[in-house]
Amino acid sequence: MTAPDFDPIVAKYPSGNRDALIPLLQDVQQQCGYLPREAVVRIGQHLQLPASKVYGVATFFNQFRFQPLGRYHFQVCRGTACHVKKSMQTLTALQRALNIKPGQTSRDGLFSLEVVACLGACGLAPVVAVNGEFHAGASPDLVNRLVRTLRKEAKVK
Numbered sequence: 332m333t334a335p336d337f338d339p340i341v342a343k344y345p346s347g348n349r350d351a352l353i354p355l356l357q358d359v360q361q362q363c364g365y366l367p368r369e370a371v372v373r374i375g376q377h378l379q380l381p382a383s384k385v386y387g388v389a390t391f392f393n394q395f396r397f398q399p400l401g402r403y404h405f406q407v408c409r410g411t412a413c414h415v416k417k418s419m420q421t422l423t424a425l426q427r428a429l430n431i432k433p434g435q436t437s438r439d440g441l442f443s444l445e446v447v448a449c450l451g452a453c454g455l456a457p458v459v460a461v462n463g464e465f466h467a468g469a470s471p472d473l474v475n476r477l478v479r480t481l482r483k484e485a486k487v488k
Contacts, residue, residue: 333382335363335367335369335370335375336360336368337359338373339360340355340358340359340362341355341373341374341377346413346431347377347379348378348379349380351378352374352378352380352385352388354393355374355377355378356374356385356388359374359459360394360395360396363399364396364399364400365395365396365397365398365399365400366389367397368395368397369434371389376425384413388399398436398437398443398482399436399440399443400443401436401440401442401443402440402441402442402485403441403442403461403462403481403485404443404445404461405429405442405443405444405445405459405460405461405474406445406446406447406450406459406460406461407422407425407440407445407457407459407469408447408448408449408450408452408456408458408459408460409422409446409447410447410449410450410456411442411453412453412454412456412457413449413450413453413457413458415455415456417457417458418457418458418469420470420471421457421459421469421470421471421473421474422446422477423471424471425459425474426444426448426476428443428474428475429442429478431443431444432444433446435472439467439484441481441482450461450465452465452467455468456468456472457469458471458476459477460465461481477478
């Protein structure tokens with residue numbers, strides 16, 4: 332697999348102004364789905380910043396990812412309503428079932444896991460979203476069944 336060409340994205344910001352850092356990171360993530368190491372280095376070169384500085388800025392904002400998302404991207408809501416309804420138990424069950432921590436993608440690329448502050452579905456708490464599809468009343472049993480179903484589905488495809 333060849334490395335993506337980030338030059339067209341960088342070319343949209345010809346001035347090399349540091350104010351372009353966030354938009355550059357956003358554009359790369361839009362194209363790739365995450366921020367590859369090569370992109371962080373290339374952006375740093377363009378803006379005359381060390382890659383460590385670019386990485387430091389990107390890690391400050393939770394909108395940026397450094398790994399591609401899995402085919403099935405789980406988002407576990409930890410907002411107040413979900414917290415009160417024990418979403419931490421659901422998160423723990425998902426971590427065990429997927430064998431990954433929040434912010435990670437499984438080695439097979441099938442699953443990724445993210446903790447979010449709020450999914451905006453408080454009346455359905457606790458809520459888990461998989462690829463944007465909400466699952467209300469998400470209990471450890473529900474997410475374990477969901478993971479088993481998705482594993483079977485992935486084998487069929």
